[in-house]
């Protein structure tokens with residue numbers, strides 16, 4: 001499964017409820033990665049780790065449950081960099097990761113160690129071990145992802161998304177094997193531009209999808225033409241010209257065989273089919289464990305029906 005952070009992690013939880021977790025590989029966006037206070041932060045990898053380990057704060061929607069913010073309060077009181085919200089529990093993980101990276105370990109190795117420490121059976125792989133960073137070109141300037149998303153609250157309209165380092169970036173160890181050996185490839189209901197886009201910007205990942213011999217099924221992150229959270233709809237409007245399920249499909253033409261869309265978007269089925277993609281209509285709001293699992297099963301059924 002190709003995935004970003006929070007939306008993707010929700011779907012992944014449903015998936016590992018529906019199938020053997022050890023049979024699942026998550027290929028995770030690293031375009032959001034950022035250095036804060038000297039620490040290497042990988043927000044999407046961490047969302048996936050926390051979600052699968054049952055440590056995520058479901059209400060806040062990001063970070064860890066039962067979080068406290070003492071370290072950040074100290075940073076702020078000392079005039080340090082405090083725009084990126086790092087909680088105390090979260091900080092512990094960034095310390096461990098940063099030390100391992102500084103010792104020369106690749107991100108994939110570090111992530112595997114964290115996954116094992118948390119007792120997870122699912123393989124969690126960064127899309128690449130090399131630096132790949134998402135940039136947004138806007139009428140107000142060009143910004144690295146977190147500056148645009150967090151510091152500027154993603155309010156600048158996006159004219160273009162760029163992936164610095166993508167041309168040179170090779171897939172992390174295990175990524176191509178997972179894609180070649182999979183029975184099914186899934187694309188999570190993550191933001192197509194800034195969560196899945198950076199993964200697909202790694203040329204050999206994109207070509208593995210283009211040449212797939214197994215079905216690839218994506219889940220739309222929009223319900224009734226609106227994002228459940230975040231800038232997906234406004235980006236689709238500006239970059240693809242609309243927010244229908246067909247506009248979501250356009251992001252993945254040639255890469256997917258089916259798109260799971262919400263009942264609220266059922267009117268778009270013909271427009272999705274016209275792009276050569278089979279629409280699967282179901283309820284896609286993952287409000288609880290049962291809904292997450294039902295959505296994962298709908299995506300898995302897409303294959304059985306194909």
Ligand code: GDP
Nearest residue numbers: 004005006007008190191195221228229232286
């Ligand atoms: P991020 O990396 O943390 O921003 O998270 P993702 O890119 O993985 O997920 C963000 C996307 O998830 C947004 O576009 C949301 O619309 C979508 N999303 C969140 N919850 C749900 C849900 O319950 N159902 C669906 N279909 N999409 C969701």
Ligand code: CA
Nearest residue numbers: 004005032044
């Ligand atoms: Ca993200």
